[in-house]
Amino acid sequence: MKAxxxxxxxxxxxGMGKDLFDSSPKAKEMFERANDILGFDITKIMFEGTPEELKETKVTQPAIFLHSTILAEVMGDAFKPDMVAGHSLGEISALVANRTIAFDDGLKLVYKRALAMQKACESTPSTMAAVLGLEDSTVESICANQDGIVVAANYNCPGQLVISGDIAAVGKACEALKEAGAKRALILPVGGAFHSPLMEPAREELAAAIKETVFTEPACPIYQNVSTFAVTDPKEIQENLIFQLTAPVKWTQSMQNMIKDGATEFVEVGPGNVLQGLMRKIDRGVTTSKAEIS
Structure with a gap:
């Protein structure tokens, strides 16, 4: 089975997405439609922007969404998923690709998500840190014993967990984690504490938009960050997506469940190859590859 x-x-x-724009009339039409929906020329930033411009949350999130969903669309009949999943923002890309949400609605949601998260970051100084080389339970326990807010945010693969919270609490947790034997506990260059209780204002703002969006029966199951199991009920998918911003991304668990359910090949759709790298650390027994247009 292919995931x-x-x-x-x-x-x-x-330069992300430029090859799609140049080679596919369908992709070009979708990129141009995205510019109209967003009200600014995101394709120009994607194709020619500096790394600093691309790092802006209001650009980054829709840019990655567009690269992923347009690639899936122009693959045509070659895109035949038995199951899908998306890492954080990627979950909305996955929901468009498996026909749960329409492309235009997905883009609007991603942009609202980006602006809401940016606003939450600006209201409360916060950060995230990558922790390597410890058991998840050890990281969770140390976070739970800190003053302030610091929680496990991304379960990326065994031995790699990202924590998230207020700056002081994350700093103290990093010190305690190093003392407990972490190979690394490194503050990340991010704008705020994603997937933590500090994203509650953004969750509330996005919840209203998600509730107004039409969710239909998907073409295949999605393994969501919040639940980790196969979901096909549109209402359940909608509810899980609402809680995603303040809940951890349970990527390791989701991938393990996909494998248990029969996935033998994992194809990464979109920019980069981070997810292929994580999969090699989760289970080397499965095949990984990069989606391409034929």
Whole structure:
């Protein structure tokens, strides 16, 4: 069985999507429609922008979404998923690719998500840190014993967990994690505490938009960050997506469940190859590859 997985923030690069734009009339039409929906020329930033311009949350999130969903669309009959999943932002890409949400609606949601998260970041100084070389339970326990807010945010693969919270609490947790034997506990260059309780204002703002969006029966199951199991009920998918911003991304668990359910090949759809790297650390027994247009 073939699983298609969609990357999240951090996979962007200058020139992303240009090959699709140049080679496919369908892709060109979708990119131009995206410019109209967003009200600014995102394709110009994607194709020619500096790394700094691409790092802006309001650009990064829709750019990665566009690269992923347009690639899936122009693959045509070659895109035949038995199941899908997306890492954080990538979950919305996956929901468009498996026909749960329409492309235009997905783009609008991603842009609202980006602006809401940016606003939450600006209201409360916060950060994230990557922790390598410890058991998940050890990281969770140390976070739970800190003053302030610091929680496990991204379960990326065994031995790699990202924590998220207020600046002081994340800093103290990093010190404690190093003392506990972490190979690394490194503050990340991000704008705020994604997938933590500090994203509650953004979750509330996005919840209203998600509730107004039409969710239909998907073409195949999605393994969501919040639940980790196969979901096909549109209402359940909608509810899980609402809670995603304040809940951890359970990527390791989701991938393990996809494998248990029969996935033998994982195809990464979108910029970068981060998810292929994580999969090699989760289970070397499965095949990984990059989606391409024929």
């Amino acid at each position: 298609y997985v969609f990357p999240g923030q951090g996979a962007q690069f200058t």
